[in-house]
Amino acid sequence: MSDIVNVKGLRVTARNDMGEEVPIVHGADFSIKRGEVLALIGESGSGKSTIALALMGYARSGCRLAGGSVTVAGNSMLALGERQLAGLRGRTVAYIAQSAAASFNPSRCLMDQVIESALIHKLMPRAVAEAKAVELFRALALPDPERIGRRYPHQVSGGQLQRLMAAMALITDPDLVILDEPTTALDVTTQIEVLRAFKKVVQERGSTAVYVSHDLAVVAQMADRIVVLRDGAIQETGMTAQILSAPAHPYTKSLLAAIAPKQRQSAGVDARKAAAQPLLEVRGLYASYGAAKGSAPVKCVLDDINLVIPRGATIGVIGESGSGKTTLARTIAGMVAPSAGEILLDGKRLAPTLEGRTREQFRRIQFVFQNADTALNPLHTIERILGRPLEFYHGMKGAARRKRVLDLLDLVRLPAAVADRLPGELSGGQKQRINLARALAAQPDLILCDEVTSALDTVVGAAILDLMAELRKELNVSYVFISHDISTVRAICDEIVVLYSGRKVEARKREALALPPFHPYSNLLISSVPALRRGWLEEVEGRNPAALPPLRQAEQARGICAFLDRCPLRVDGMCNTMPPPRQQLADGGSILCHHNESDLRAAQMPLRVVEGDVA
Amino acid sequence: MNPSLSEVRRKPRRRVPLAGLVGAFIVVFWLVMAVAGPWLAAHDAGGVASDAVFAPMSAQYPLGTDYLGRDMLSRILNGAPYTIGVALAAVLVASVGGTTLAMFAAAAGGWFDAIVSRVVDTMLSIPHKLLALIIVAAFGSSVPFLILTAGIGYMPGAFRIARALAVNVQAMDYVQAARARGEGLLYITCREMLPNMLRPVLADFGLRFLFIVLLLSGLSFLGLGVQPPAADWGSLVRENIIGLSEGAPAVIVPAIAIATLTIGVNMAIDGFAGRKRRGNGV
Secondary structure: OOEEEEEEEEEEEEEOOOOOEEEEEEEEEEEEEOOOEEEEEOOOOOOHHHHHHHOOOOOOOOEEEEEEEEEEOOEEOOOOOHHHHHHHEOOOEEEEOOOHHHHOOOOOOHHHHHOHHHHHOOOOOHHHHHHHHHHHHHHOOOOOOOOHHHOOHHHOOHHHHHHHHHHHHHOOOOOEEEEEOOOOOOOHHHHHHHHHHHHHHHHHHOOEEEEEEOOHHHHHHHOOEEEEEEOOEEEEEEEHHHHHHOOOOHHHHHHHHHHOOOOOOOOOOOHHHHHOOOOEEEEEEEEEEOOOOOOOOOEEEEEEEEEEEOOOOEEEEEOOOOOOHHHHHHHHHOOOOOOEEEEEEOOEEOOOOHHHOOHHHHHHEEEEOOOHHHHOOOOOOHHHHHHHHHHHHHOOOHHHHHHHHHHHHHHOOOOHHHHHOOHHHOOHHHHHHHHHHHHHHOOOOEEEEEOOOOOOOHHHHHHHHHHHHHHHHHHOOEEEEEEOOHHHHHHHOOEEEEEEOOEEEEEEEOHHHHOOOOOHHHHHHHHHOOOOOOOHHHHHHOOOOOOOOOOOOOOOOOOOOOOHHHOOOOOOOOOOOOOOOEEEOOOOOEEEOOOOHHHHHHHHHHHHHHHOOOO | OOOOHHHHHOOOOOOOOHHHHHHHHHHHHHHHHHHHHHHHOOOOOOOOOOOOOOOOOOOOOOOOEOOOOOEHHHHHHHHHHHHHHHHHHHHHHHHHHHHHHHHHHHHHOHHHHHHHHHHHHHHHOOOHHHHHHHHHHHHOOOHHHHHHHHHHHHHHHHHHHHHHHHHHHHOOHHHHHHHHHOOOHHHHHHHHHHHHHHHHHHHHHHHHHHHHHHHHHHHHHOOOOOOOOOOOHHHHHHHOHHHHHHOOHHHHHHHHHHHHHHHHHHHHHHHHHOOOOOOOOO
């Protein structure tokens, strides 16, 4: 029998608030051959993680493995007791969790944790296990493989930690490895490195793996076969190429459609309006954390940001985590005081903090938080949440207010019955709509959207983007749209600003961001977004990021390019000694780089192949 | 997970657990007694009713008699306003004062928070009983001073707990959203923050009530609480402590009264404050 995993009629039930057993996985059937990588894909709540955990004979608290059979390497996982399962977990089946940071013990060194399962199962003596771990570190392209094991979890980056977790799982040479959304929490530029390492290790060792993800493009790189799940039932199973190119099930088609975002037409800020005074202008904005006492170093989060937002326009701000994009929005909203620079609304200077702003200024700039779960008071009804800004800014009361609340619900395509519910009774997408409606209630001129679709499933996120684009046409509001996802930003924004460690490295019109020249960082960002076809990962691998031009270790001058350490186009003697100039491009954009337009274009042109069309 | 359709159709309210109902019944009973007790009492608080000292329970004296031959039931009913009333007033001073101060300290932050927190830390370093003894020694023992003594003594603890909660809640996005909307401090604290910290604060209120009952009983036991011939339940225990060797009900009955009150309050708070509406993640 070549099937290493065989799942038949697996049913899992969960106990709900009323103490009833509700099925969350209804009869899953699939099998995995030795050396095969199977992907489980679906939205949140589709049961993909539940099924993956069932492969270890484990059910989350409140859940029960109710029926069916799960056979892994000849062991019937549902029939075994806890003690026997403990003997298999970590040895026959290993698990790589989504958040490596939460899975490592912060007070023990990495090596101890990586080889722990080999020692627990008494597979090899400590010295052999450590040697094997170093070998795995090398295979996973971790820096300094000999010594990284002596570090502690907080001393390595998130992407490295995720790879160390893979080493932890592979140390026992398990028959089956379960990867549960291992790259979801990572930036795209980090994700690509981790994926590359995973793929290499899996191929070299011929491991059998289950890859759980919501991201079809990532799965396309990793999996041989894909199982599409929805609401705990298998919709479609097929080879990766078939699922991507000829999906049979309508749900799979809708997933594919949501991933390739259609270009929403720009609202077409007409020239006459744009020429007039811009709605909001940010001039020379600096923000820093930490007390600036004397010459003590402060953490500079925003570094000389200039931004002009015309009325009715959508400005996209992208960058990886830590690039300062959220701080920028918070500074505009007045929640973080800038250390220098000014923000002008209709040409009038805004107070740096909340205290100095008028209610009218508050009304005109609204902030939509990333996470609708925490942005809505769990004890206020929807009517109260939406009614408060109406009362606060527009003095609406009683029936008029109620009517306007219902109008707003209608505006964000929610039924009127929602008004009397609490946020906890709504789904994630519904909550995000309420979050947006609350901002709209103020009838603002500018809405600051902080990663509003990041926490949502692709299909739901696409619906929110559609809604925002429609509302812009109806209400003529401006958006500042913050995201780490360049395809989302490109789908909705007129102008795109790329932030890197607090600096505006590039500002472009949306159309312009489809073709070089790019800032080297934008180029990395754009080419790191997984394309929805097989073989993409190998193509990108052609450009080895390890081969950066060498630098003589000159002392780091102040104000030099922050991207220096990762830049494939850096030039010794120039990039590490002088601050880069801001170059105005012919199409109206600007790039913060030493290289001129034609140099950048020449260096980046061949990479167009990466963009490719969607399979 | 998405709320399934069946959940949307019927909207069941979780019922109050039995323990909560029992607790509520006990609390209501004692609250009524705190008001009506003295009128219901068959005998005067100080009136010696019987020749028999430490008499057992009988039809005439349902809870026996005390060391002077006074009716225990009447003594307890007369003591209820002192024990419950004084403790309730004191806990209101402690919890309302502490929570209000804590919310404003957390929401305002900066120097106000720093000063209040340090003052409270200083107060926390003084043992309650010692503080109470000093105040009683300095100002004498009267009901208003007892209330203030217990209230101020237990306020720092209430402040600490409420501030820890408030700091967490005020970092939540919905509070930030209210700030970004331009809301005032009063709205943010009372409407956005308070409802989300009420459950733990109420649980703390109940616990603090019990501590105060015990503190007052302790003071009375030492003879520094409510002065004779009036007596709260703590004094009743002390007065009759010699009856312990005789197995007289006069010792155990006030102790049982204190116990039922404390357990009842705890059960009620667990039952009601612990209840949450389905679906919210608090």
